[in-house]
Amino acid sequence: MTAAAGSAGAPQELDLDAQIAAYQREFPEVDPQVEKVVTALGRLNRRMNVAYGRQLVDLGISSAEWEVLKALVVVGRPYRLGPGDLAKRLGLTPAAMTHRIDRLVTEGLVTRERDEANRVRVIVELTDEGREKWLQTMRLAAAFEDELLQDLNTSERAALGEILIRLLRRVEDSQPDAGGRLEDLD
Amino acid sequence: MTAAAGSAGAPQELDLDAQIAAYQREFPEVDPQVEKVVTALGRLNRRMNVAYGRQLVDLGISSAEWEVLKALVVVGRPYRLGPGDLAKRLGLTPAAMTHRIDRLVTEGLVTRERDEANRVRVIVELTDEGREKWLQTMRLAAAFEDELLQDLNTSERAALGEILIRLLRRVEDSQPDAGGRLEDLD
């Protein structure tokens, strides 16, 4: 889940086949089958992100805020991390985390306090309200995902998952980690 | 293709199974199979975007610039569009397009001139250099995509494409278009 926020409107996309045709016209060496898979993948992902983004708007938080809540929930109780650690996990600079935390504190979704045992450190902790907000996002996301996959039976889902994981492993191998900023979340 | 640019480093991600386990621990109602498919999809897409982004860095352009080149190439000769039309296609505000075009003009990848037949309008046209730059991105992207899909035989590729398109159709139906910004491209 990630996505959407601004609102200049969604891009006006060509039909998938028209897009592939344009690629073939302008760059004949392209393999249409490969391009179709890749383009569909990107487009599906984008649409999903738009959907998640709308759900977040309904819940009154931005996807930037959601990312932070998710990172805190995933580490488990007592739902604490330092700003620097959060920044690494989210792929942001510490400076950006400072501001995100400011907003979340203002909204009561996390607290920020100095670590008394080691006063250089700061501890960001999820509040009950923050945890509840995250649970709400999960309920909406799960409903959307169930609907999205409703046309696929169990074996199709398994096959899709297996192929995606195979592809994922291949990119991760060639991209041992490190790297360039990204855009989305899980 | 879209992606990466900044450089606070890539997010430090949990292992896929560990991530699913965390979701199950914190939100037991979740369907692990569904979550696995969705998470793998998002993660694969992100990794791909990182890869595309690196290629663009190597070629000396940003993904913002690349989006504009692509839109112009896709319309075909004489590779012309107005700023407003470009903004709609890319899902940006006209204001943002003004600045993107500024940069592209400075780099010689597009030209901007008033439409003499209708002096309210501006015409953005791809230069030969801009078209060549786009072709270079396609050559790199195609090589990466071939490598990515090398483990899949033709029927697996076809099956994957078919499923993705089925899912895409479902989201597009429930999301008749309109609305929230997005992040990636094709």
Added chain:
DNA sequence: GTTGAAGACTTCAGTAGTAAACTTCGAAGC
């Protein structure tokens, strides 16, 4: 015990985006 270096976070300057105000050209009404 004071000094110096390292680490963790924040602050500052610069960039790219949105939203909204503004400017200009073209078309229509009278």
Added chain:
DNA sequence: GCTTCGAAGTTTACTACTGAAGTCTTCAAC
């Protein structure tokens, strides 16, 4: 032929991010 309206782009104000500089605490060395 002037006036008004609308469409197309640009400018302005504000937000969120990066990268680099700055501040404050801790730890090690002397």
